[in-house]
Amino acid sequence: MNPGSNGGSTSRAVASFVGTVEDSGIAVDPAIVAILGLSGTYNFFLSDLSVTVSNANSYQVVITRDGSPIVTLVVTSPGGQEVVSSAADGTPPATGGVLIDFHVNPLTNPPSNFFQSIVSGTYNHFVSVLAPPGSAFNYSGSVIAKNDSNLGAGRLKLKVFLVGSFAQSNVSAVNTALSVASSIYAARGITVDADVFSVSGGNSIPDPAEGDVFYLSNINSDAAVNVFMGETIDAVDNNGLLLGRAGGAPGAQVPTIKSIVGIDMGNHAGANGIFNGDEPTTMGGTIAHEVGHFLGLFHPVEIQTIGSNLGNTTFVLGDTLTDTPSCTVGSQCIANGAVNNLMFPLSDPSFTQETLSLQQGQVMNLQPVMD
Known part of the structure; x- marks a missing residue:
């Protein structure tokens, strides 16, 4: 072809x-x-x-x-x-x-x-x-x-679907999050164009890793990454720790039941269910992180054992890239800046986790869905 x-x-x-x-x-x-x-x-x-x-x-x-x-x-x-x-x-x-x-x-x-x-x-x-x-x-x-003609920069179209009353009543937090995600990608030469839609349904969205005809019925063949946002993600709440999930790494860039990224808004809002402080900013980082997976990125390191805090959590080598920092224990991840990478596997508001390496940007720009 x-x-x-x-x-x-x-x-x-x-x-x-x-x-x-x-x-x-x-x-x-x-x-x-x-x-x-x-x-x-x-x-x-x-x-x-x-x-x-x-x-x-x-x-x-x-x-x-x-x-x-x-x-x-x-x-x-x-x-x-x-x-x-x-x-x-x-x-x-x-x-x-x-x-x-x-x-x-x-x-x-x-x-x-x-x-x-x-x-x-x-x-x-x-x-x-x-x-x-x-x-x-x-x-x-x-x-x-x-x-x-230009793989050094790109344009990414996001279609953002707000599912249910909880998501649709928090449009301001969504807009802040999308602005944060756009800023993260802009630092690597990627411009984000986001359109937001409301979708009828309950407050919980299906697990993106399993896929669902619900997703396929709402997306079309446009070259875009489809982001569905609901209060919870079905069956994978993970004790309040799950913030989002991608349908693949990379995700399917033609319409399928898994051609989506899912965001759990409830876990971002916290126990009171109200967005305040840095919570919308953290959600913006999650959107950028999960879309990164959809565009072919893996974590630079993977969690081996979870410690009492980040400093004593242990890690093993993650992605195959040569310009993302690696580390074996959290204190080392903090010292060498690995924790600041967008694709670091643990979200921690104590750190600015927005860095994308040159090779990470190249992987994203080579995906067919990217302009």
Whole structure:
């Protein structure tokens, strides 16, 4: 596919496809089956999906088969080199596309450990669906490719949906939060255009990690990141600690049940349910953080053990980027500035957590949804 050129700005091309997976006869490890909450015998059903692109900086393949575990095993370049490999990737990986998902498998090429544009030619995506032994079956998907003349800066369109009376009665806090998120991204050359909509419904929104037809029914094919804000997120309140959740890292940048970012406004407002002080500012940081995940970013470090305070909380290596600070204990994270990175895994109002590295900005700008 060829997104062409649009007078020096950004152009896109989108195509849909249907693929077929065939039973490889290779059994899935029973331990993996159990971890996925399944029972019985499962085999790897395999498909070789060819994606031919020209005149593009990046593209994303989005594979959907509701209820079936899907994973991209390997992506090879036109020269036959492995660009992505689920076997070789780390934890967290360079892309969430090498992680098993029951609904949607999005993979952006280049992934977050490559910062150059793709080359023209045919890329092969080796895809697997996990299913009981049997006959071949189909899956569906889309490819979105973009040509962007300036990857050093970008424009991001946000569609913000306020769900229920709690969200809709706190528009002032939402506007403050969006202003904060815009300011964070502007420091890395990304301009945010946000439109806010009211959506009928209860005060709780579905879990973005699981997806829901509610989301799909409210979004369209515009190149935008869809942010849904409600008082709570279903079933994942996490003792008041969950502030937001993205539908993927990266998220699917065509309409699916998971093509969204969800924000828990109630946990930001606190026990009294009223926004005051720095709470809207913190919510702005959460929006920027979760949209960062949707645009392919991982945490620079991951929590290993939670201590009595940040200083004695321990961490392990996170993202694959070379210019984000790493640390193994909270006191070190404070000393070297890792805690100030937007994608640090713990929100702490004692610190200004707004920094984005050069490589983090590059990962975001390579996503097809970005102008």
